[in-house]
Amino acid sequence: MMPKEFQISHKGQPRAEEGYLVMDWMLEPEKLTIDTPIHLAVEKMLRARHPNRDIIVTDHDGQYLGLLSPITLIKWLQLGGKLEERLSPDILIEGKVLNLYDAITEIPLGDVEVFPVVDNSGKVQGRLSSNALLLAYQQLLDEKNAVADAWDIVLETAYEGIVMVNSQGKIIRINEAYKNFLGVKEEDVLYKPVETIIDNTRLHITVKTGTPERGKLQVIQGQNMVVHRLPIWRNNKIVGAIGMLIFEGVSDIYRILEQVNEAKRVPHSLQEGSVHPTLDQPKVTFEAIKSKSHELAYCKSLARRSARTSATVLITGESGTGKEMFAQAIHHLSQQNKGAFVAVNCAAIPEGLLESELFGYEEGAFTGAKKGGRKGRFEQAGGGTIFLDEIGDMPLFMQAKILRVLQEKEIQPVGSEQTRTFSGRVIAATHVDLEEKVKKGEFREDLYYRLNVIHLQIPPLRERKQDIPVLLSHFIQHFCSLYHLPYKTFSNTAIEVLMNYDWPGNIREVMNLVESLVTLVDSEDIQQTDLPPKVMKKAFFHEGDVQMPIEKQQEQVALASLPYPLKKNQLAHEWQEIQNVIQACNGNKSEAARRLGIHRTTLYQKINRIKKVIKNM
Structure with a gap:
């Protein structure tokens, strides 16, 4: 007799996807x-x-x-x-x-x-x-995990930023792009009310109303953004909402529209000035500052907030860290973006010419003065931004004049008894320690405090190693496109060396190195052997968490500089030696590591490294 538990309710129709029946x-x-x-x-x-x-x-x-x-x-x-x-x-x-x-x-x-x-x-x-x-x-779990991993990748890359809130409007998930944009860490935002983390958000309202909002403008950190806000429904109940940042800036939309309409333009349209004025000259925006690290994300977040006002900004950092790029990005995001961005390298102008260069001069002010006089850099930047780079090298007598500009918002051309109003913004930068110079009497203390209203410290590249692969990828695409060359890539071993290099020249050195490699390396794969000797000699090699002794570093550098056949033979010899010891120990790698005089973890790392190097040869 048929058991009561057996009941046919599906009439032969599958109740699950194929593979799970x-x-x-x-x-x-x-x-x-x-x-x-x-x-x-x-x-x-x-x-x-x-x-x-x-x-x-x-x-x-x-x-x-x-x-x-x-x-x-x-x-x-x-x-x-x-x-x-x-x-x-x-x-x-x-x-x-x-x-x-x-x-x-x-x-x-x-x-x-x-x-x-x-x-x-x-x-x-x-x-x-x-x-x-x-x-x-188990298979179902593995597939679900694979789907979850893939979904995570989509969430991390599909939009500039994604944030999810629960039914109480508290953040339960935020992707890396959004964290970097805001300059926050995950532990600082999870389960916090979204309105306390994101400027002018309406996600907490979306949770209450259940009304989706698509393509809306939202001002975040002083910048106009394009966002979607979508409620999440389950069993006819709102359980949360998701916010998607589509563009990091409205200027991106203009740029995209420009690209779309480029082919439709007729020649006379350029003469009529139909091009959007903000697109006539190249801009450096925060989107152009390539980074992945939390350290630089925090700097970008602080810089975005500084763009809200016309307060003076002091940018410090080593040479080549991108101080001028930050200054330009602040300018283009600020209210002064309708005016000019004028950059002055205070260390590059002779001391005798610096005053007239900055403040201009009247006709007849000195022998050889231009007829009618000349506007100085401050006057050229009126209504815009003047960027005083390497201000730490400015002579003391000029520091007093800069202080007057900041205090009185006035400039006085050389040879003139009249002052003129300065309506622009001042951003200064230096690679030296101004506090130390103040102590030595080489920099005015009052000027230092006038400049240091908002202090932006750009960390060197060696302190944000996560940015190295991003920069390598960006510059290799840029130079391959610029020189019309096939796209090139770095091998894993080459990237490993570059990651362990300390980059004293920072981003400028990365750019120069990549340009050189793109130009000189014929192969589409840039190998470890293609890297300059100075990079190999100064790179730090590690085994596990312990830095190799100097003799081991020298061995690695010597190996990298060997010609291809010799290098392969040496690696093969080491590999054969390891295999012999493992075989003598009947496959016991712990015993083999003991006989070789290294830790078991080091043995595994050595095996994997040799395999990878030989594979890339």
Whole structure:
């Protein structure tokens, strides 16, 4: 008689995706027919691979009747049952019956060893073992993890920024791009009200209203952004909302529109001035400052906030860290972006010419003065931004005049008795320690404090190694495109060396090195052997978390500088030596590491490194 648990409700239609049906995982049935002599059933059990498993019993038409359990059979024999008797329904147990089209995910894991599998007519078609069920669950879990990993990648790359809030409007997830844009760490924002983290957000309102908002403008850190805000529904209830940052700046939209409409422009349109004025000259925006590190993300966040006002900004950092790029990005994001950006290198102008260069001069102010006089850099930057680079090298007498500009917002050209109003913004930069110069009397203390209203410290590249691959990729694309060369890539070993180099010239040195390699290396793959000797000699090599001794570093540098055949032979010799020791230890790598005089972890790292180097040769 059909067990009550077996009910056909799907009428032969699959209830799960293909690959997750019972029929995809079932095995051939181990079954007996009713009326089979008991002694034959016992023999079948003893011959079975798993004699403790239940055996499926059917009628003569193949209809499922029940399971013959070894334990039930033993108890039946103990109560006086005879081996000569035949199987009958009263010895059987019902068991949990599955249909061919049942979903694997709906079957509970438990102590059941065998599940009979039947078709819609009740005929036995197979069996599902507990092991097969476990394998199915494992595969499903692996696939779900793979999907989750892929989804994470999409979330990290599909938009400039993504943030998700729960039903209370608190942040439960934020991607790397958004964290970098805001200059925050994940632990500082998770489960915090979104309105306390993101300027002018409406996500907490989206959660309450359930109304999606697409393509809306939002001012974040003083910059106009384009965003989507979408509620998340589940079971007719709002459980959260997701915010997507589509463009990091509205200027990006203008740039895209310009590219789309480029082909449609007619020659006279340029004469009529139809091009958007902000697109006529190249801009350096925060999007152009390539980085991945939290350190630079924080700097960009602070710089964006500084663009809200016209307060003076002091940018400090080593030479080549990109101080002028930050100054230009602040200018183009500020209210002064309609005016000019005027850069002055105070260290490059002779002391005798610096005053007239900065403040201009009147006609006849000195011998050789231009007729009609000349505007100085401050006046040229009126309504815009003047960038005073290397201000730490400015002579003391000029520091007093700069102080007056900052205090009174006035400039006085050389040879003139009249002052003129300065309506622009001052951004200064230096690679020297101004506080130390103040102590030595080489820099005015009052000017230092006037400049240091907003202090932006750009960390050197050696303190933000995460940015090195980003910069390498950016510059290699730039120079390959500039020189119309096939796109080149760095090998893993080359990148490893470049990551361990300290880059004293910072980003400027990266740019120069990449330009040189793109020009001089014929192969499309830039190898470790293509790198300059100075990079190889100054790169730090590590084994695990311990820096190699100097002799080991020299060995690595010498190996890298060997000609191709010699290098390959040396690596092959070392590899053969390691293999011999492992073989002598019968494959025991711990013992092999002991004989080689190194830690087991170091041995594994050495094996992987040699394999990788030989592969890239």
